[in-house]
Amino acid sequence: MKAQITIKDIARELGVSASTVSRALQNHPDISKATIELVKEYAKAHNYKPNAVALSLKKQRSNIIGVVVPEMVHHFFSTVLSGIEDVANSKGYNVLVCQNNENYEKEVRMISSLISARVSGVIASISKETTNYAHFQELMDDNTPLVFFDRICTGINTDRVIIDDYTGAFSAVEYLIKTGCKRIAFYSAPFTLEISKNRKNGYLDALRKYGIKVDESLVHVCDTREDAIELTQQLLQEPNRPDAFFAINDATASGVLSAVKKAGLRVPEDVSICGFGDGIIASTSDPLLTTVQQNGYQMGVEACNMLLKRIENELSPTQFNHRLIRTSLVVRESTKPLIESPIHY
Amino acid sequence: MKAQITIKDIARELGVSASTVSRALQNHPDISKATIELVKEYAKAHNYKPNAVALSLKKQRSNIIGVVVPEMVHHFFSTVLSGIEDVANSKGYNVLVCQNNENYEKEVRMISSLISARVSGVIASISKETTNYAHFQELMDDNTPLVFFDRICTGINTDRVIIDDYTGAFSAVEYLIKTGCKRIAFYSAPFTLEISKNRKNGYLDALRKYGIKVDESLVHVCDTREDAIELTQQLLQEPNRPDAFFAINDATASGVLSAVKKAGLRVPEDVSICGFGDGIIASTSDPLLTTVQQNGYQMGVEACNMLLKRIENELSPTQFNHRLIRTSLVVRESTKPLIESPIHY
DNA sequence: CATTAAACATTAAACGTTAAACATTAAACG
DNA sequence: CGTTTAATGTTTAACGTTTAATGTTTAATG
Known part of the structure; x- marks a missing residue:
């Protein structure tokens, strides 16, 4: 079982301390140019990848956001999901997806699991069965940013993105x-x-x-x-x-x-x-x-941007955003054409 | 910023040590019935949720599996994803999804990010552009179980689930x-x-x-x-x-x-x-x-089951599974009916 | 009564990383 | 030549949890 190389391994091999390696990798001014080079080279050569788990524990915040959707096999939801993933990814976040399968109990369990995972924030669309919002309130109580999209919870005062x-x-x-x-x-x-x-x-x-x-x-x-x-x-x-x-x-x-x-x-x-x-x-x-x-894509993008701003504390903590996504009627063939009004002379 | 309650908090409040709390929550025989009750009651009352991040670090294995798909907005892939999520969820795992957007570089970055996240295993379907498999080999080298589905990598010897x-x-x-x-x-x-x-x-x-x-x-x-x-x-x-x-x-x-x-x-x-x-x-x-x-759903279910078995070390480490999902032709209206052979007397 | 065992709890170390506090060296200064 | 200072590291504690090792009671045994 050969696992990933760690900072400690690098430190041992190079005969320096772990913190020196840590700081070298961060270009800390206290570390000499030579040491930085040495460390970085070794790290690269041995494919060092920072352990995000340790980092999350240390920093008390993960780079993961949780998303709860009713079902993934649904054009609309998968489109929103795609928008969320693209934005999250571009900002260095990973996306943990859960489907509640339109089931209240499962939704509660999913939220609980996201809390356990200590996600940095949650984007959710509630199940058809959901009428009790305690699980979402718990998230809010833990100060985990929460953005609802499409199927919102009116009982919870938080950011939301909805279709008009x-x-x-x-x-x-x-x-x-x-x-x-x-x-x-x-x-x-x-x-x-x-x-x-x-x-x-x-x-x-x-x-x-x-x-x-x-x-x-x-x-x-x-x-x-x-x-x-x-x-x-x-x-x-x-x-x-x-x-x-x-x-x-x-x-x-x-x-x-x-x-x-x-x-x-x-x-x-x-x-x-x-x-x-x-x-x-x-x-x-x-x-x-x-x-x-x-x-849907735009909805995902906006929901994720809103969440990330909230996570980075760029939004007023007392005021919540309510974003409305405009719709447009696409007239095709399953409806009759508009009756032209007679022209009056 | 009120965060989640921890074992330490419980220990302090109850006047016992952290390890006692930890063991009480696990029904360890060394802890008295009374203490177990006390701890569990307090934990429940204060909505204690184990910190999965700390657990992952300690146990050197997370309960997260990574999934890489070309695009989520695609009926087939979202269906597979749904199968994966259902199985993973039922076994206590969370699913980290990434879409490579049919882009090789992004795929490489996604794998790198999954390694950083120290996922327990990866299920992937490669992008159309992918012809170099070093990133997947790196996963294998780190002993991270890997299952390919649908769009497999022939260059990598590992478990796979494909359509016939x-x-x-x-x-x-x-x-x-x-x-x-x-x-x-x-x-x-x-x-x-x-x-x-x-x-x-x-x-x-x-x-x-x-x-x-x-x-x-x-x-x-x-x-x-x-x-x-x-x-x-x-x-x-x-x-x-x-x-x-x-x-x-x-x-x-x-x-x-x-x-x-x-x-x-x-x-x-x-x-x-x-x-x-x-x-x-x-x-x-x-x-x-x-x-x-x-x-697709079955494919997701089988891929995830295979991965979880591999993670739990239930499969031979030298032999890889190649699962074939059977297809069936669904004749509808866009093709002609079969010509009946003339009956010969 | 001293010893042992059982029952129960605590301490300490560890997982990988970071950051504050502290240590060492050598050059520069008065 | 001692002292300051800049440059460069190192030590240590911490994040939340588990677990092996160890400690402390209490009750039972000989």
């Missing part, structure tokens, strides 16, 4: 209305999540703005492709079937699309469909999916 | 031939990758088996959606255009599909398309994509 869900939903539904849709179904994620509440508000406000009576029977908690296929089949058989669907994510929209096509209805002539996310599905389905674009 | 690329490709191309295709193009990833070589061999052998002359001009390095759209447009204009495309991944196949439809050709009547991976794209595109299914 309200506006995204509003503009999507407004577009559906403007293209002639009257009965717009909304497939949401559980209402424990803020994103669900905000998008529903956007949905409701758009309806109200155009004087469309709200029908709560058009709002469903349904956020997977499979569930969407089943639910949509049922809904389409009702006498007063929806003429449009606004889904919480593209996978769900894709499920709707599949069910609508199977029912022999045309998209968008008979039924309009709009998703949320603008992931791979949206640009490969047929018809191509109209969807609300959310920039 | 040869058979996957063979059966896909065989199917295309059996359904009447004669000029089958192959869109590959760079041939520095073993998966490319293996799949090409499968492709070639299938052609040979059915006596189809190999035309090297049908083999291209093209592995993204964008490139596929461009390349396919060109190829379709040639006098002797391909009547089938076998792509290295679903995104590329989706690009082919898009170009073929745009060219006014029908899929699969005029052109057959087969992808590789069976990710989200395959089950949401139109027509649905025929593709070679590769079980």
Whole structure:
């Protein structure tokens, strides 16, 4: 078992003390040019790599940040993760990832494990089940910087980066209305999540703005492709079937699309469909999916930058940042074109 | 700055020594039942969490495994990652992820950073650029267990988990031939990758088996959606255009599909398309994509199990495991149905 | 009653690194 | 020639934890 070479090994071999080696490697002015050269050469030749574990213990802070996501196999989350990793990496930090698998208990365990690992900070998006926030409060109590993204915790006062869900939903539904849709179904994620509440508000406000009576029977908690296929089949058989669907994510929209096509209805002539996310599905389905674009990569970048600034104490300790990532409606083929207003002379 | 409580704090408060606390927490027989109770109660009440950093230093082994993937935003890799994370987590390990962004230098830096972090083991899939393996050899030299998955390093003798690329490709191309295709193009990833070589061999052998002359001009390095759209447009204009495309991944196949439809050709009547991976794209595109299914989650699970066994010294130190993950052809709508052989009386 | 053993706890060293405090040498100064 | 000072190191303690070695009671034994 030949392990990595340490400062002690170098010191012994070179006949100097460990601290001299340590300082030589840091170009400390107390160490002569000659010794510095000698040490560095030996270190390089023997592939010395500082022991980050010892360093973390000594410095009482690691170069690791923890990230908790619901699931990694999800275009949006993996995109955010990618943004986080790129930024963290460029600043010399490593990323410890955990997925909570939409499970509250697992989320609690993950946070506990991150505390044990003494990560310098945490970036998290909560599970669908989470309604108790004590585990996050514990992080805060330990003075571990915490940034929420997307699925935030309103109960915890800290930095957060969220998608402008309200506006995204509003503009999507407004577009559906403007293209002639009257009965717009909304497939949401559980209402424990803020994103669900905000998008529903956007949905409701758009309806109200155009004087469309709200029908709560058009709002469903349904956020997977499979569930969407089943639910949509049922809904389409009702006498007063929806003429449009606004889904919480593209996978769900894709499920709707599949069910609508199977029912022999045309998209968008008979039924309009709009998703949320603008992931791979949206640009490969047929018809191509109209969807609300959310920039996951940018979200990851901003969340990580915010966290690193907090770690480096560059932010006011009493004031927290709330960053909103703008969305944009990407109109493709699953919705009708805008009706041109007649030209008045 | 209130930090986490330590064993020392507990010891001071309870008027015992640190080692007593340490042993009490481990139910050491030398510590009285009463003391154990007392310590545990205090620890629980004050939310004591062992300092994994100190533990790692002491034990000379961390509970962290490093994972290097080309990109996280990729259905296949995020799926593997998910399998790895689930297994690692269930065994008490944390996962440090790095993406090499298909960049050799970054890959080298990532490995170096993992060595510094003194991870217990590494699971990796190399970048497209990688042809020099010294960084991985260094890991091996330090006795850090290393498992390659998917994009392996043939130059390094270690454990590996790979997709049965040869058979996957063979059966896909065989199917295309059996359904009447004669000029089958192959869109590959760079041939520095073993998966490319293996799949090409499968492709070639299938052609040979059915006596189809190999035309090297049908083999291209093209592995993204964008490139596929461009390349396919060109190829379709040639006098002797391909009547089938076998792509290295679903995104590329989706690009082919898009170009073929745009060219006014029908899929699969005029052109057959087969992808590789069976990710989200395959089950949401139109027509649905025929593709070679590769079980990424299983791959992650097996790679992680193999690594953990190696870490726990449960495997022969001189013999390395080479695990092959079986594939299966998922026939959907982008290829023609099998021609039924006429029944002979 | 002295000895031994059992039960329980403490001390000290170690993991790799750093930083403050202290030590040595040699040149420069008065 | 002694003393200061600059240059260059070294020692030591510390980060949180574990563990081997050692110490101290108390109870039981002969």
